[in-house]
Amino acid sequence: MSQSIDRTKSLEQLDGEHWGAPPADATSLVRTVHEWRRRPIGTLEPDELARLIGQNVGLPWLLPLAVEILRDEALKQPAGGFIDGDLLYAVVTRSSEVWTAHPELARQLKGAVTLLTDLSTYEKREVEAFLASLPEGL
Template sequence: MAANPSDQQSVEQTEGEAWPEPAPDATYVIRRVHQLRRVPVVELSIEDLRIMVSQSVGTVAILPRILDLLEENPLSEGDFYPGDLLVATLRLRRDYWSDHVGLLDRARRVAQRADAMANQLNGAQALELRRLVGEFLSN
């Protein structure tokens, strides 16, 4: 998988907007998202990408990279369980996908592959993945 030239930029650079430092009492997730916005997209780990997409932060910058990873392995795993990156991605707002049809097509192909691979997961994980894939593909 060849990196996109834009992957060399951070979300902050792509968006052209620097966020202020988080408040001292900010949660771990808020502090982490602020940090991750400054890291080149190509350097973000699967877990970093999972955190960002689950918070809907930097989606335009990170989703092509996420889909590259998911096309290689639909069950790519962050810190929680196989397929957690895909689960976070499929939970993006429906209106995001309608504005990015090319990415939606890629995500649908990944979701179809993941559904076929769900038997590799344990009971509850497989059920949740299949449920989300079914919802995603039916819309």
């Protein structure tokens, strides 16, 4: 996963896949994912990133952005920063294979989540599961 991502490009431009229009009977989520894939990734809000990541869409480009957001929020947290629970959940619940394949990004996420102090019981459980799933040495 590249850390230098052109945020002015859409997922369609970055991955070269053009899904076209969603089927006529598509769910709201499917229609929304199709729409968001055409937007520049730098314009996606944390809740939109969370939905896309939760659907395993655009992970090579969206996970680095999400980890950056979470790291920045974690650094601000002691001063009253806000952690987007949906984004945190979407990121830490990706499969261990994703993190094994991208150890530097996993290290960055590990560093960010270890700074978090104001998590709900639910969020703590998900973060602990993520940390436990990491290979030794990360």
